[in-house]
Amino acid sequence: MRKNVKKICRNVYFDFNGHKVVIDDETNDLNYNEVLLLDYMLKNENTILDKRTLIKIGWPENVVTESSLNKSINRIRSIFESKKSVKIETITGKGYVLRIVENRALDFIYNKNFSIVIYAISFLLVASALYIYLTIPSNDYYMSDDYHYIEFNESDYNKRVILPNDQSLPPYILSKIEENKCDCTFLYITTVGKKYDQLSVYDPKNNDVVNFVFMEGEGK
Structure with missing residues (x-):
């Protein structure tokens, strides 16, 4: 460029x-x-x-x-x-x-009461997503005792969603995944008590990470 x-x-x-x-x-x-x-x-x-x-x-x-x-x-x-x-x-x-209005973490639904905690968790999730993306085999849906992944093979894009074994993807998360037009790896997690959900998106083409945070009652 x-x-x-x-x-x-x-x-x-x-x-x-x-x-x-x-x-x-x-x-x-x-x-x-x-x-x-x-x-x-x-x-x-x-x-x-x-x-x-x-x-x-x-x-x-x-x-x-x-x-x-x-x-x-x-x-x-x-x-x-x-x-x-x-x-x-x-x-x-x-x-x-x-x-x-897009912050440098990108498309971040901001809540002041949770900002410090969310940034810390975002860093850990991004690191985990990158590690998982680079290490797990593409044909193996079982990852560990804690995580598994789901593959979405769309007509134009291949997407992989990593999530804890005890969680499933709610409709508003599926909708957000569909909105992202890329061959991306997604990491989804819900906090204890479900005060907020987080979806981290790693786009290897642009070497870019996006964090979406859904506060309780927002976007659900």
Whole structure:
């Protein structure tokens, strides 16, 4: 990947020199003004940017009206419609702000009361998933006295789900697995008391790990 390609979030890349945004291998072309605007907004993430500044950034050698800015912002917004993690908000009377709501653990359903515990467990689960992925035989469903795995051979993707022997996959976990379009290994675990469930996803193609946390009463 070229030097001026910036990873915005999982499977979303901004190619400054190529004038494009790539989302899940789909290329979205940008014009020069949109490139300048998006680059500036990414460098000033979570900062409210007034319209006058954005016009100067997007059209450094031209005088344009706010309608040109609004058109370009809406165009950039439309590109990210399929990714809920990237948003451009309108701040009435002030301007715009770009937010990347996906945290760097990715698609994480956040609850402050459990944040420290969840991060610690996430680290352990990720380490376990990587170890299991690299060591267990692909044709053996029995792993140990504690874990087994299930294979889903879809038309386009092969998925392996690792889970404790005394647990099964609830519908909301199956739905989340189906949403991930990749040849991935999943690790599912429920905490004692079922206060929250966690699904860790390892994508070997992108060498990326995603953690989904479902608090009690959320997404179930």
